[in-house]
Amino acid sequence: MSRRARVTPTEAGLPDGGARRRTPGLRREEVAVLAGVGASWYQWLEQGRDISVSPQVLDAVARVLKLSNAERRHLYLLAGLNPPAPEVAPEDRDMCEGLRRLIDTWMPYPAHIMDPYYNCVLYNDAAGMVLGMRPENTQNCLVDFFTDPLYRGRSHSWEQNACAVVAQFRASCAAAPDDEGLRELLAQLKEVSAEFVELWERRDIRAAGQIRKELDHPLVGLLCVESTAMKVPARPDLTIVLHTPLPEANTAAKLEWLASPEGRRGSMYPVAG
Numbered sequence: 651m652s653r654r655a656r657v658t659p660t661e662a663g664l665p666d667g668g669a670r671r672r673t674p675g676l677r678r679e680e681v682a683v684l685a686g687v688g689a690s691w692y693q694w695l696e697q698g699r700d701i702s703v704s705p706q707v708l709d710a711v712a713r714v715l716k717l718s719n720a721e722r723r724h725l726y727l728l729a730g731l732n733p734p735a736p737e738v739a740p741e742d743r744d745m746c747e748g749l750r751r752l753i754d755t756w757m758p759y760p761a762h763i764m765d766p767y768y769n770c771v772l773y774n775d776a777a778g779m780v781l782g783m784r785p786e787n788t789q790n791c792l793v794d795f796f797t798d799p800l801y802r803g804r805s806h807s808w809e810q811n812a813c814a815v816v817a818q819f820r821a822s823c824a825a826a827p828d829d830e831g832l833r834e835l836l837a838q839l840k841e842v843s844a845e846f847v848e849l850w851e852r853r854d855i856r857a858a859g860q861i862r863k864e865l866d867h868p869l870v871g872l873l874c875v876e877s878t879a880m881k882v883p884a885r886p887d888l889t890i891v892l893h894t895p896l897p898e899a900n901t902a903a904k905l906e907w908l909a910s911p912e913g914r915r916g917s918m919y920p921v922a923g
Contacts, residue, residue: 657715662676663684753892757774757775759905760773766832768790776905804866811863813854862874863875874896874899875893876893878893
C-alpha cells in the first residue's frame with residue numbers, strides 16, 4: 651500500500667482527470683488493470699491472503715509500482731518465492747571511490763576488488779608489493795593465479811589453495827550456468843593451465859570464504875595471511891578480498907615495514923599506482 655501511494659496516475663501513464671483524490675497515489679483497481687490481474691486478486695495480494703502468485707505477476711505489479719530491485723526482491727520474499735538475482739541500483743553504480751578508500755585504508759595489508767569474472771577492478775599498494783599484482787599481468791585474478799610465475803614462486807601454499815580456488819569457481823559457474831562471461835573464462839583457463847583442468851575435473855564445490863596463504867617475500871621472508879572474500883549487498887557484482895596478517899612469522903610487522911618508505915625503496919618489483 652505504501653508503494654502504491656508513491657505512484658501518481660500521471661507517472662503510471664493514466665489521465666488524472668483533474669479531480670482531487672481522497673488518497674494519494676494509485677487506486678487498487680488501477681494497479682490491477684495496469685498489471686493485468688483481477689481487482690479482487692490484487693486486493694487479496696495487498697492483504698497478504700494465502701493465494702497463488704507467480705513470478706510473472708509479481709514482476710507486473712513491481713513494474714506498475716516502480717519498485718527498485720531491492721523492493722522487488724522483498725516482494726518475492728513476502729510471497730514465499732525465490733527472489734530474482736540482485737542488480738546494481740543506478741544510485742550505487744558510482745561506488746568505486748568509496749571502495750578505493752576502503753582498500754587503501756586497509757594498508758599496510760593487501761586488498762583487492764574483483765568483478766564477477768575475477769577481473770581485478772582495484773588493488774592497493776600492499777597487494778602489488780606482496781601478491782605481485784602489477785599492470786603487466788592479465789588483471790584476471792584466476793588466470794594470474796595459475797600463470798603468474800612471480801606469485802607462484804612466492805606461494806608456499808599454492809597447491810592447497812588451488813583446490814579451494816577452483817572449487818569456488820565451479821560454484822560460481824553452477825550458480826550462473828548460462829553466463830557467457832564465465833564460460834569464456836573457463837575456456838581460457840582450460841587452454842592456459844593443465845593443472846586447472848585436472849582440478850576442474852574433480853568437480854569439487856566450495857563457497858567463497860577464507861583461505862590461508864603462506865608467501866615467501868624476497869625482502870622479508872615468510873608471510874602468513876588469511877584472505878577473506880566479502881560481498882557488498884549494494885554491489886553484488888563485486889567481491890572485496892581483504893588479507894589479514896596471521897600471528898605466525900611476525901607477519902603484521904613485516905607488512906608494515908614493506909609499506910614504509912624504507913621498504914618501498916627496497917622493493918624489487920613494481921608497486922601498483
